Amino acid sequence: MNVALVTETWPPEVNGVAHTLERLTEGLRQRGHRVQVIRPRQVLDRPVAGPRHAMSPEDVTLPGIAIPGYRGLRMGLPSTRRLRRLWRHSPPDVAYIATEGPLGHAALAVARQLGIPVASGFHTRFDGYARHYGLGLLTLPVRRLLRRFHNRCGATLVPTRALAEELREQGFLRVGVLARGVDTRRFTPARRSRTLRGQWGASGPVPVVIHVGRLAAEKNLDLVIAAFRAIQAARPDARLVLVGDGPQRERLARAHPDVIFAGQQTGQALAQHYASADLFLFPSTSETFGNVVIEAMASGLPVLAFDTAAAHEHLVDGVSGVRVSLTGARRVDEQAFVRAARELADHPEQWPLLGARAREHASTLDWSEVIGGFESVLVQLVQTEARDAHASAHG
Structure with a gap:
């Protein structure tokens, strides 16, 4: 497959989302898929990166702005026209949108316009963050915004069964579980x-x-x-x-x-x-x-x-x-x-x-099984889109 992965965080930034996305990307590439990572240019970008963090030739960096209170992290700008030109010229078979910021919203809008199937990841509880920063009144509006975003996607992937059930109860649709692995050779x-x-x-x-x-x-x-x-x-x-x-x-x-x-x-x-x-x-x-x-x-x-x-x-x-x-x-x-x-x-x-x-x-939490599950979700979205297009073309 030709996969576009859209994210507003990526190594060498240090957080669980960046780490997980890197492992998923590495795993898909090792299985023979082409993965194009689309992300903001980072404060931490370096002329020479280590082998784990090196960019592939097809990766795309876009403008971003600093996130207040999060030194070293940037939020992507919408970049709608750039994404539309990019995907019209070379459309991916499927897109995975990992973050719900301006870049993620732009990617979802363009993908829907061009008929590209989309899976999204629910990696961060932004609705819960509001109360920790004295903005508890924003919890429900933020949750509604997240629900609207994810319900426009063909699948929303979460890391635990409990969170999947919680989101379903809140009206999130097409929620699936994508577990997490751990490198037991490194952490020992x-x-x-x-x-x-x-x-x-x-x-x-x-x-x-x-x-x-x-x-x-x-x-x-x-x-x-x-x-x-x-x-x-x-x-x-x-x-x-x-x-x-x-x-x-x-x-x-x-x-x-x-x-x-x-x-x-x-x-x-x-x-x-x-x-x-x-x-x-x-x-x-x-x-x-x-x-x-x-x-x-x-x-x-x-x-x-x-x-x-x-x-x-x-x-x-x-x-x-x-x-x-x-x-x-x-x-x-x-x-x-x-x-x-x-x-x-x-x-x-x-x-x-x-x-x-x-x-x-x-020791039972193997990344290879996680990556296989991720691959299966993306393949299913591509196949479903193809069936729907065939059915529409033939009345």
């Missing part, structure tokens, strides 16, 4: 580093608690701190490592000088950070999935998380970590999360077994 307990632990002041049996993610309001970082303080009450020598960067970093660093801020990490360095810790805390409920949860599991870490997204799908309570239930209307019970952290701190002898079971489950 074998990357544990005594040197790195020494840099953290965690020699010997000192427990290291870690969180990986953007340091932003929607990640519920104050609860990471509160849970760590509960662990610290039982283990005063415990260390907390925050991996990532973002607008909350300066505030947190001022308030908590004993916390280790490791900054943004990628590749082998990121894998070493996971594997060199002992427990992963993830109190965010704003994710559609949360790749970091299964990366931590693959690294042999027990995970403490709310019962949603990746944790709901893959974490078994009391077996590979601890899941904390959400209350009514999907509200977080912060006290329950802190209590669970303290209970884990009281039984550190259980952590290695929980982590081993987490690793065992993560």
Whole structure:
């Protein structure tokens, strides 16, 4: 197939959406499909990129603008005329639109005008983000906008069964599940580093608690701190490592000088950070999935998380970590999360077994199956479009 993938985020930007799209693109190309990535020109674009991030000759970069509060990320401009010229000259068999920004809306409009079948990805809960930035009144309008966008597509792909059911209840149509995989050769307990632990002041049996993610309001970082303080009450020598960067970093660093801020990490360095810790805390409920949860599991870490997204799908309570239930209307019970952290701190002898079971489950999450499922969805859309065109031509 000739596939157009439209996205407003792409490596070397560091986030779960960019990582997932790169893996899907690599997988389709390895299966013999031509994939044209269409995205905004990035702040992080470099003259010489590594082999994983190198652009293919058919890829297209378009103008973009900076996203306020998200340093290093850009939002695509509509570029409707450019897309129309591009796809009239060389139409793709199918388009996958991964983001619902101005570029994504333009791509959907042009694809429908030209009769190109479209699948979309529901990668980010923009409706949920509104309340984290004091814009709770926009939650329902944003949700209506998202629903209208996705219902104009031939399929909308989400990462979990629970999210698929939730969107169906909200009136989203043609919703399917496309799971996520994890690279267990990269994320593995074998990357544990005594040197790195020494840099953290965690020699010997000192427990290291870690969180990986953007340091932003929607990640519920104050609860990471509160849970760590509960662990610290039982283990005063415990260390907390925050991996990532973002607008909350300066505030947190001022308030908590004993916390280790490791900054943004990628590749082998990121894998070493996971594997060199002992427990992963993830109190965010704003994710559609949360790749970091299964990366931590693959690294042999027990995970403490709310019962949603990746944790709901893959974490078994009391077996590979601890899941904390959400209350009514999907509200977080912060006290329950802190209590669970303290209970884990009281039984550190259980952590290695929980982590081993987490690793065992993560080993089943193979990217090749995910890519095969993605390929099947795109093939089905192409075949359906061809049947419909044939039926229309023959009355």
